[in-house]
Amino acid sequence: MxxxxxxxxxxxxxxxxxxxxxxxxxxxxxxxxxxxxxxxxxxxxxxxxxxxxxxxxxxxxxxxxxxxxxxxxxxxxxxxxxxxxxxxxxxxxxxxxxxxxxxxxxxxxxxxxxxxxxxxxxxxxxxxxxxxxxxxxxxxxxxxxxxxxxxxxxxxxxxxxxxxxxxxxxxxxxELQRSLLPTKLPTVPTLDFGARYVPGGESRVAGDWYDVFTLPSGWLGIVIGDVVGHDLPAAVVMGRLRSALRAYALETTDPADVLSRLDRKAQHFEPGMMATVLYGTLEPNFERLHLSSAGHLAPLVTVPGERGDFPQLPIDPPIGAVREARRRATAVELPPGALTCFFTDGLVERRHSPLDVGLDLLRETVSVKRADKVCAEVMARLIGEDAPEDDVALLTFRRESLDETGPLELVLPALPESLKDFRAAMRRWLSVAGADADTAGDLLLAVGEACTNAVEHAYGPSGGTVELRLELQGSEVVASVRDHGQWRKPRGENRGRGILLMEKCGDEVRVEQTGDGTLVMIRRDLSSESRP
The missing domain is CATH 3.30.450.40 (GAF domain)
Structure with missing residues (x-):
């Protein structure tokens, strides 16, 4: 002593x-x-x-x-x-x-x-x-x-x-979590996004995550997940799963296939970890959402004028729980105006209350509004002033309806890789604008030709940008493609025929060349009676 x-x-x-x-x-x-x-x-x-x-x-x-x-x-x-x-x-x-x-x-x-x-x-x-x-x-x-x-x-x-x-x-x-969660949700024409994230209890970080990303095919990947655990270990595993899922998403648009690959990776490299994941792939026209759940709650889908509901989605085992688990995908129709909520269980689960109580409260709270406003109302009603017991992640997105369709405006580099982005954005916008398949196909061909010409001929090695704008004027779609370069002469015997193609697909085509570049205007009536 x-x-x-x-x-x-x-x-x-x-x-x-x-x-x-x-x-x-x-x-x-x-x-x-x-x-x-x-x-x-x-x-x-x-x-x-x-x-x-x-x-x-x-x-x-x-x-x-x-x-x-x-x-x-x-x-x-x-x-x-x-x-x-x-x-x-x-x-x-x-x-x-x-x-x-x-x-x-x-x-x-x-x-x-x-x-x-x-x-x-x-x-x-x-x-x-x-x-x-x-x-x-x-x-x-x-x-x-x-x-x-x-x-x-x-x-x-x-x-x-x-x-x-x-x-x-x-x-x-x-810091890791801040770097892995989207700092800004993507700007996608005709889609409206909102999100919230709150760690549970006294923790400042967690293993919940959400993600939204475009794919080369024009599809959109949407994911939400919940890694078992808290603090740095859960955040590290979350980061690895997020990166792996993005990599597998580049190889297939089948969400069940992506989750199967993610599960094999986790079983081998992260033994003992477990996570629930809901992964969805949205078709380029945004009309159908393909979903696969690895132990995660189904999303809430609400259409205008109706109460929201949870799709009949098979819930497969969580990532890391069962070897060679069978994983299935389900397609859900999303009409114009539909709003979808992805969420983690911390939003609806309470220690002394059945899960159905929280799910019913979520259904009562959600209505078709701006996505960020829906997030605010959901968090106020289901979380309120108290710190949540568990981590909460909420991701909402809404497919805009026809009467909300404003102009589509894109400015992209004058590079061949930009053409697929132009086409994907146009396809979505025309779908919401009500264009039928033939009209949409003609406009995609005509406007695509104008964009291709600007990419190939407007600029030299220093490069530049191509601006695309689509808007509704009554029953007409008016498309404008603008560059700010000096066109080079066409090369090859089949070059220079783009105007003929545009005139065949559009009702009116106008080309204006000025000292500040070239503007191509294409008009096309959406009503089928306007075409011979």
């Missing part, structure tokens, strides 16, 4: 850990200062901290005093091997009076000329988080009092390290 009191007094006198001068220090700077104080109280020549990450089998040199090359060279010690590895494995202090290849793994220790070592485990909450050891360049025998003193210092350091580690982990997780 007297020894402990003496050790406490020595730590107090040197201001170990609790000194106000340490309050502003962070990370490695703090550890270096603490090691300097360890050397003072232990009268040692060197001091080293090696850390052990959760689940790791190696100690990593993190901070040193008197043997800085240990950190610079990234020294790693296998758990249970050598001096430091033995301390961590046995969870007790160890002293050495012979330093060579038979007693230590790290050759820097004997190259430095260290003659004696004393090390103690760093333990917080019953878990080893690292090792602290000190060394002497002269022969020395560490006393029981010195062992007790170093262990006491190690205990103080372990608490400080864990606090800083937790703070750093939360900050890293928050």
């Amino acid at each position: 007297a020894h402990s009191a003496s050790a406490e007094d020595r730590l107090r006198r040197i201001g170990f850990v609790s000194d106000n001068a340490l309050a502003h220090l962070k990370g490695d700077t703090l550890l270096t200062e603490l090691l300097d104080r360890v050397c003072q109280i232990m009268h040692s020549d060197t001091a080293v901290i090696l850390t052990l990450e959760p689940g790791s089998q190696e100690l990593v040199a993190t901070a040193t005093q008197g043997i800085e090359s240990e950190v610079r060279q990234g020294v790693r010690i296998p758990l249970g091997k050598g001096f430091a590895g033995r301390i961590a494995a046995e969870r007790r202090p160890v002293t050495l009076d012979r330093i060579d290849s038979t007693t230590v793994v790290n050759q820097l220790l004997w190259e430095k000329g260290i003659r004696a070592l004393l090390g103690v485990p760093l333990i917080v909450g019953g878990a080893v988080i690292g090792v602290l050891h000190v060394g002497s360049l002269t022969d020395r025998e560490f006393t029981d009092d010195e062992v007790e003193l170093l262990q006491l210092a190690g205990d103080r350091m372990a608490l400080t390290m864990q606090a800083h580690r937790s703070q750093a982990a939360r900050a890293a997780a928050a």
Whole structure:
């Protein structure tokens, strides 16, 4: 007891850990200062901290005093091997009076000329988080009092390290999550998006995520998911799943196939993890949404004038839960004006209330409005002023109706790759505008030809942009394609016939060339009676 009191007094006198001068220090700077104080109280020549990450089998040199090359060279010690590895494995202090290849793994220790070592485990909450050891360049025998003193210092350091580690982990997780969640939902003509995300409880980060992305085929990918767990580990797994799903989405528009591939990847590379995922692919004309659920709740679909409902969607096993799980896809019709809500269970589940209560409340709350307004009303009604018990992610999108169809305006680089984006946007806009298949096909061909001509002939190597605008004037679609370049002469015997093609597909075509570029105007009546 007297020894402990003496050790406490020595730590107090040197201001170990609790000194106000340490309050502003962070990370490695703090550890270096603490090691300097360890050397003072232990009268040692060197001091080293090696850390052990959760689940790791190696100690990593993190901070040193008197043997800085240990950190610079990234020294790693296998758990249970050598001096430091033995301390961590046995969870007790160890002293050495012979330093060579038979007693230590790290050759820097004997190259430095260290003659004696004393090390103690760093333990917080019953878990080893690292090792602290000190060394002497002269022969020395560490006393029981010195062992007790170093262990006491190690205990103080372990608490400080864990606090800083937790703070750093939360900050890293928050930054990771910010980087992975969309900073801005995509601007897609005739679609209106809204989203909300709130971590549950006292956590600032979680494993919930949502994502919206366009695909080369003109389809749209829409996903929402919930990784089991919280804080940095869940956020890291979430990031890996998000990236993998995006990669698989490039290979197929079948959402069940994408989730099957994602599951195989998770089973192999993330053993023990589990996540629910709802993935949907929206056809280029936005008329049908293909859905597959890996243990996730079905979305709410609301059409104008009707109460929202949940599609009859088969719920397959979560990602990571069952090997070779059968995954199925279901197609859902989305008429103009339809609003769809993807959400995680934190929005509707409550500890002392059946799930159906939350789902019914969601149905009562949602009506066909602007997507962001729907998000605001849902969060106010289902979450309110209290912090949610679980993480909440909400993603809504609405297919605009005919009477809301404003002009389509796009400005894209004058590159061949832009042509597919022009066509995809036109196809969606014409579908909402009410164009039949023949009329839409003619306009796609005529306007596509005008865009192609601008891409191929308007600019030289320096490049430029092509501007597309489609608008309804009564029953007519008026399309304009503008560039700001100086056209090159057509090359090849079949070149220069674009105007004839445009005139065949449109009711009126006008080309204006000025000093500021070329404007092509194409008019086409949507009524079938207008065409011979």
